Structures are given as C-alpha cells and as structure tokens.
Amino acid sequence: MEEIQTKIIKVDEKNLKEDLIKLGANVIKEGGLVAFPTETVYGLGANGLNEEAIEKIFIAKGRPQDNPLILHVASVKQVESLVESIPTEAKILMERFWPGPLTMIFKRSNLIPDMITAGLDTVAIRMPNNHIALELIKTSGVPIAAPSANTSGRPSPTLASHVIEDLNGKIDMIIDGGSTGIGVESTVLDVSGDVPTILRPGGITLEDLIKVIPKVEEDLSIIKDDKNIIPKSPGQKYRHYAPKADMVVFTGEVQNIVKAINEYTDKYISQGKKVGIMATEETKDEYKKGIIISVGSRKDKKTIAHNLFNTIRLFDEKKVDIILSEGVETFEIGTAIMNRLKKASGGNIKGV
Ligand code: AMP
Ligand code: MG
Numbered sequence: 001m002e003e004i005q006t007k008i009i010k011v012d013e014k015n016l017k018e019d020l021i022k023l024g025a026n027v028i029k030e031g032g033l034v035a036f037p038t039e040t041v042y043g044l045g046a047n048g049l050n051e052e053a054i055e056k057i058f059i060a061k062g063r064p065q066d067n068p069l070i071l072h073v074a075s076v077k078q079v080e081s082l083v084e085s086i087p088t089e090a091k092i093l094m095e096r097f098w099p100g101p102l103t104m105i106f107k108r109s110n111l112i113p114d115m116i117t118a119g120l121d122t123v124a125i126r127m128p129n130n131h132i133a134l135e136l137i138k139t140s141g142v143p144i145a146a147p148s149a150n151t152s153g154r155p156s157p158t159l160a161s162h163v164i165e166d167l168n169g170k171i172d173m174i175i176d177g178g179s180t181g182i183g184v185e186s187t188v189l190d191v192s193g194d195v196p197t198i199l200r201p202g203g204i205t206l207e208d209l210i211k212v213i214p215k216v217e218e219d220l221s222i223i224k225d226d227k228n229i230i231p232k233s234p235g236q237k238y239r240h241y242a243p244k245a246d247m248v249v250f251t252g253e254v255q256n257i258v259k260a261i262n263e264y265t266d267k268y269i270s271q272g273k274k275v276g277i278m279a280t281e282e283t284k285d286e287y288k289k290g291i292i293i294s295v296g297s298r299k300d301k302k303t304i305a306h307n308l309f310n311t312i313r314l315f316d317e318k319k320v321d322i323i324l325s326e327g328v329e330t331f332e333i334g335t336a337i338m339n340r341l342k343k344a345s346g347g348n349i350k351g352v
Pocket of ligand 1: 067068069070105117120122123124146147148185188199200232233234235236
C-alpha cells in the first residue's frame with residue numbers, strides 16, 4: 001500500500017476550534033479517512049454514503065469485508081433516512097442513552113451502501129457522546145462510518161498514540177483529542193426483531209437497558225462458552241483486541257486467581273519466558289515476579305474498562321511472552337470487560 005502523509009491535529013474537546021473541525025470535515029467530504037476520538041475508543045471515519053471512501057477503511061485496517069460498520073450520526077433526525085422505521089423501543093432508548101455508547105441495529109433503507117452492512121438487510125447506527133465527534137459529523141453533513149481506529153485484530157485505540165502506532169501513513173488525518181473516557185466499545189443492540197437483543201456487550205449495560213425497556217435478551221454467543229454458536233454480529237466471530245503475546249485469563253474467587261497466577265508465573269519463568277501480570281489495585285502487591293501492571297480497581301470496574309486496551313498494549317511494549325490476566329465478575333460493565341478479555345486471549349480462560 002502506498003504511504004500517505006498522515007496529518008495529526010490536536011483538538012481540545014472543551015475548547016473546540018471550528019477551523020480545526022473544518023479541516024477534518026473537508027477530508028471526510030473529499031472521501032478521505034479521519035481518525036477521531038469518541039467517548040468509547042478512537043474511530044476511523046469516512047463518509048458513510050460514499051462507497052469508495054468506505055472501501056478505504058477496510059483496506060487501512062485490514063478488516064474482513066464481511067464485518068459491517070457502524071454509522072455515526074449527530075441527531076435523531078439523521079437516522080430517519082437511513083432506516084426503514086424506528087421502533088418505539090428504539091425511540092425510548094435514543095431518548096435515554098443518546099448521545100452515548102449504544103449502537104442500535106435497524107432494518108436499513110436504500111440509501112445505505114452495501115459495503116456498510118456487508119450485504120445484510122440491517123444497519124448499525126449510534127450517536128457518540130463526544131463534542132469533537134459530534135461537530136465533525138455535523139460539519140461533514142453526512143453520517144460517518146467509523147469502526148475502531150486500529151489494525152484489525154489489535155486492541156482498540158484509547159489514545160491518539162495507539163492510532164499512530166497502527167495507522168500512521170495509511171490514513172489522511174488523526175484528530176488527537178486525548179484519552180477516551182469509557183475505553184471499551186459501544187453496546188450493540190439489535191432492535192430490528194421482536195425482542196431487543198444485545199449482540200455485543202459494551203458501555204451501556206444490560207442492567208442499564210432493562211431499567212428503561214421491559215425485555216432485553218443477550219445473543220447466545222455472549223452467554224454460552226460454546227465455540228459452535230455463531231454470533232449474530234459478524235465482528236464477534238473474529239479474534240480481536242489481541243496482544244502480540246499469548247494470554248491466559250483466570251476467573252473465580254480473587255484469592256484463587258492470585259494463587260494460580262503466582263503458580264503459572266513460576267512455571268513460565270522457569271521455562272525462560274518473560275511474564276506479564278495484569279493485576280488489579282487490590283491484588284497488585286500479592287505478585288512478586290514478572291512485569292506487574294494494575295489495570296484498575298475491582299471496586300470501580302469502569303477504571304478497568306478505561307485502562308484495559310492501553311494495558312494490553314503496554315505489555316506488548318514490554319515485549320512479554322505471555323500475559324496472565326485476572327478476570328472480573330460478569331455483571332454491569334464487567335460483562336463487556338470479560339467479553340474483550342475472552343477475545344484478546346483467543347478464548348484462553350481458566351476457571352480456578
Ligand atoms: P467496530 O466498530 O469495529 O467496533 O465493530 C462494529 C461491530 O458492530 C462489529 O461487531 C459488527 O459486526 C457489528 N455490526 C455492525 N453492523 C451490524 C449489523 N448490521 N448487524 C449486526 N452486527 C453489526
Ligand atoms: Mg473494532
């Protein structure tokens with residue numbers, strides 16, 4: 001692929017400069033690629049109605065063509081022309097959670113290029129809760145297609161430096177708006193069928209959703225540890241978020257996890273391996289060997305979600321051979337964290 005000059009601009013979300021946003025919007029209008037911050041992770045944006053621009057996203061990321069993209073909008077009004085209809089429950093959810101980390105899957109309209117939906121008859125849409133993202137969409141005047149701004153398979157970017165690491169020389173512009181808040185991607189909720197169904201757990205939790213609508217289901221692939229179940233969300237079938245090192249995730253009582261990780265650390269070190277331990281604030285002092293990084297506090301799992309992908313990338317920087325990671329309990333945001341850890345480790349989960 002031909003190298004291009006990637007322009008990097010710094011934008012302060014709290015003090016938006018119109019002319020800087022215009023620079024980004026012009027790139028989008030001209031069919032180019034702009035990475036920008038959202039409240040979840042950095043997105044790699046293109047004009048969502050321009051097939052040629054969308055194709056560039058797949059090429060830059062090395063993304064499989066059968067993995068559909070999310071369209072990002074700046075108003076509910078903008079959704080109307082993109083979908084067949086907006087179900088009542090979706091309207092309620094938009095009112096409550098938009099802008100925010102909730103992507104909804106609708107029956108698509110004819111306006112949507114096939115490449116967005118990977119040929120499906122549905123389309124994924126969300127409104128991000130970040131001023132830079134919202135202004136970029138408004139100023140571009142089009143819905144922006146934006147998957148995470150990483151090379152396919154790598155951990156999602158939560159800092160502009162992660163985007164630079166993966167995509168410098170492959171995209172037109174990176175808007176550096178600092179660290180993203182939530183740190184894991186949006187929840188993907190299918191509202192195109194009878195019962196709203198979570199296809200990917202994320203920033204808005206099952207517990208959040210059922211406070212607002214009476215019935216929400218989870219795709220079987222999220223609930224069951226069965227490799228034969230094909231996820232309804234095409235992206236969920238791929239290895240994702242993966243570090244360069246091997247990874248094992250330990251689940252169970254915290255004391256058992258610590259004991260097991262210490263035993264495995266001894267075993268791998270005796271084999272001459274460099275071991276990374278993804279610990280938590282509460283447990284980090286119980287490890288004595290290996291490279292120990294705390295990912296956040298068990299008492300505030302949002303800090304774990306926020307730090308997760310950056311911590312995985314840190315272990316890559318330290319060139320460890322294996323990452324031994326603590327697991328967390330699967331409720332609230334813990335469901336999304338464990339989903340990412342499961343994918344990052346290629347399903348290498350050990351109950352202890
Ligand atoms: P990414 O933006 O890379 O974090 O991934 C977007 C996620 O949304 C992937 O898991 C996609 O498979 C999923 N997705 C996008 N469009 C659809 C759709 N029409 N139906 C089901 N899942 C979708
Ligand atoms: Mg992604």
